[in-house]
Amino acid sequence: MQLKNIFFILFLSLSMVGRAQKIELSPLSEISVLTAGSGSELYSSFGHSAIRVQDPTLGIDSVYNYGAFDFTTPNFYTNFARGKLNYTLDRQRFPYFLLGYDYEKRWVKEQTLHLTLDERKALFQFLETNYLPQNRDYKYDFFYNNCATKIWDVLKKVYGDRLVFDENYLSESYTHRELIHQNVPSNSWSGFGIDLALGSVIDDIATPKEHMFLPEFIMKQLGKAQLGTKSLAAEPEEILSFEPVDNRPPFFLSPVFWLSLFLVSILIWTYLDFKSNTRRRWLDFILFFTTGIVGVVIIFLWFFTDHTATAGNFNILWAFPLNLIVAFIAAQKRGPNWVAKYALFLLALLGLTPVLWVFGVQVFSPLLILVWLALGARYFFLFWSYQTPKIA
Numbered sequence: 275m276q277l278k279n280i281f282f283i284l285f286l287s288l289s290m291v292g293r294a295q296k297i298e299l300s301p302l303s304e305i306s307v308l309t310a311g312s313g314s315e316l317y318s319s320f321g322h323s324a325i326r327v328q329d330p331t332l333g334i335d336s337v338y339n340y341g342a343f344d345f346t347t348p349n350f351y352t353n354f355a356r357g358k359l360n361y362t363l364d365r366q367r368f369p370y371f372l373l374g375y376d377y378e379k380r381w382v383k384e385q386t387l388h389l390t391l392d393e394r395k396a397l398f399q400f401l402e403t404n405y406l407p408q409n410r411d412y413k414y415d416f417f418y419n420n421c422a423t424k425i426w427d428v429l430k431k432v433y434g435d436r437l438v439f440d441e442n443y444l445s446e447s448y449t450h451r452e453l454i455h456q457n458v459p460s461n462s463w464s465g466f467g468i469d470l471a472l473g474s475v476i477d478d479i480a481t482p483k484e485h486m487f488l489p490e491f492i493m494k495q496l497g498k499a500q501l502g503t504k505s506l507a508a509e510p511e512e513i514l515s516f517e518p519v520d521n522r523p524p525f526f527l528s529p530v531f532w533l534s535l536f537l538v539s540i541l542i543w544t545y546l547d548f549k550s551n552t553r554r555r556w557l558d559f560i561l562f563f564t565t566g567i568v569g570v571v572i573i574f575l576w577f578f579t580d581h582t583a584t585a586g587n588f589n590i591l592w593a594f595p596l597n598l599i600v601a602f603i604a605a606q607k608r609g610p611n612w613v614a615k616y617a618l619f620l621l622a623l624l625g626l627t628p629v630l631w632v633f634g635v636q637v638f639s640p641l642l643i644l645v646w647l648a649l650g651a652r653y654f655f656l657f658w659s660y661q662t663p664k665i666a
Contacts, residue, residue, distance in 0.1 A: 297402070299395050300331035304386060307425060307507065308337065308371075309493040311381040312457055314521045316464045318378070319457045321489040323422040326368060326384065327398055337371040338401045339364045340412070341421030357580035361414040361421075365405050375514055383510040385496050393433070393501075400432050417450060417476075417583055422489045425496075433501060440498035441482050444491075450476035450583070451637055453488055459522055460639060466529045469639035470568065471575055473587030477637050533644040540648040544655045553659050559605040561652055566598025588636045591623040592646060604656070614660035617653045624650050 310322040324339040342364035353359045375382050389397065403409060414420060430437055448456070451472070458465045485491040496507040525531055540557075547553050573595055575584035600616060603609045624646055631638050 296399070297332065299329050299391065299398050301391055302331050303327070303329035303334075303391070303394050305389055305394050305397055306384045306386045307492070307496055309383045309385070309489045309510065310375050313378050313380050314519070316458070318380070319464065321457070323425050323489040323492050324371070325401065325425065325428070327401070335368040336365055337368050338405065339366065339371070339421065340424040343414070356578070359414055360411040362412070363405050363410040372514065379516045379519060380514070381512065381516055382514040383493065384513050385493065385507040385510050387507050388501065388504050397429070397432050400428065404428075415582060417484065417487045420487055422492045423487055425492050426486055436502045437506070438500040439483065440495065440500070443495050443498040444482055444485060447479050447482070448485070449478060449637075450480050450484070453480060453485065457488070460641065461528050461530050462523060463529055466639055466641055470589055471587075472583045473576065473585045474636035475585050476583050477634070529641050530644070533641055537644045537648045540652055544651050547659075548655060555605045555607065558652070558656060559601050561649065562597040562601035562604050565593045565649070566595055566601060568593035569595035570598060586636070588627065588630050589638065591627045592642070592649060594620060594623060611660060614657045617657040617660070621650060621653045621657070624653070
C-alpha cells in the first residue's frame with residue numbers, strides 16, 4: 275500500500291512539473307487560420323473562423339475557436355436578449371473540429387501564416403494564456419467582437435505595429451445590412467426578423483475593417499496584410515469541399531407567401547366589413563396588439579440592451595408601441611371618437627416610413643410593403659367606420 279502511495283505522489287509531482295513548464299513549439303510547428311463556409315442554421319449562416327496550431331514533434335494539432343458559448347450559463351436567454359452574453363475561447367483537437375463541418379457539408383479552407391519560430395511561439399503562448407479559465411470569456415458583439423474579428427485582434431495584440439492592415443483589399447464596399455443579406459436572404463424568416471430587429475445604424479457603408487465581422491473578409495485580408503516586410507499568409511487551401519446547398523425555404527413556407535396571404539385576407543375582410551356596414555373587432559384587436567408587441571420589442575432592443583446594431587430602428591413608426599393599449603379600446607363595440615384621429619395618425623406614420631427608405635435613412639425589408647398595405651387599408655377603414663354612426 276505504501277509503495278502505491280509513493281508511485282501516486284511521484285506521478286502527481288511529475289504532472290505538476292509538466293504543467294508548470296511552458297510548452298515551447300518546435301521548428302516543425304505551423305500556425306494557420308481556418309475559415310468555414312455557412313451552414314443551414316441561423317447561427318452558422320455567416321461562416322466561422324479559428325486558429326490551428328500544429329507541431330508533430332509535440333503531438334499538437336489543436337484549434338482555438340472564439341465562437342463557443344455555454345447554454346447552461348445562468349440566465350442564458352436573458353443575457354442573449356440583452357446583449358450581455360459571454361462567448362468563450364474553446365480548444366479542441368483538429369480532427370474533432372473538422373468532423374462537425376464534414377457532417378454539416380460545409381467547406382473549410384486553411385491559410386498558413388508566414389511566421390518565424392519566435393513569432394509562432396509568441397502567438398501560441400498568447401492563445402494558451404487566453405485559454406486560461408480566468409481569461410477565455412469575452413463579451414460578444416455580432417459586428418465588432420466575434421469569432422472572426424477576434425482573429426485580427428489576436429494577431430494585432432501579438433505583433434503590434436509590425437502587422438499592417440491593407441485598406442485596399444476590397445473590390446467593393448457594402449453596408450452592414452447588405453453584408454448580412456449576402457448570407458441570409460431577405461425572403462427568409464431569419465432575414466425578415468433581422469431586418470425588423472436591427473436599426474438604421476447598420477445602413478452605413480462598413481469600413482474595410484468592419485467588413486471583417488464576416489469570416490470570408492478575414493480570409494481576404496489575411497492574404498493581403500503584411501507582417502513586417504513579408505506577406506502575412508499564404509493563399510487559402512481547401513481542406514473540405516462541397517457543392518453549394520440552396521437553403522432557401524420552399525415558396526409556400528417563405529415570408530412572401532404568408533405575408534401575401536395576410537394582405538389578401540385583410541383586404542377581403544375589410545371589404546366585407548365595408549359592404550355589410552360592420553367591423554370585425556377581433557381583427558382590429560389582433561392587428562393593434564401584434565404591432566404594439568413588435569413596437570415594445572423594438573423599444574427594448576433599442577434602449578434597454580447592449581446591442582450596438584438595434585439603435586435607430588424606424589420600424590417603430592409602423593409598429594407603434596401604443597397600439598398595445600389601443601388594441602383593447604379598438605376591441606370595444608363603440609370606442610371613443612379619438613380612435614378615428616388615432617387611425618389617421620397611424621396612417622401618417624405609415625406614410626412616413628417609406629419616405630425614410632427612399633431618402634436612405636433606413637433600409638426596410640421589402641416584405642414589409644405587404645404589411646404596410648394591409649395596415650393602411652385597415653386603418654383607413656377604421657377611420658371611416660368611426661364616422662359612420664350605424665356601424666355595428
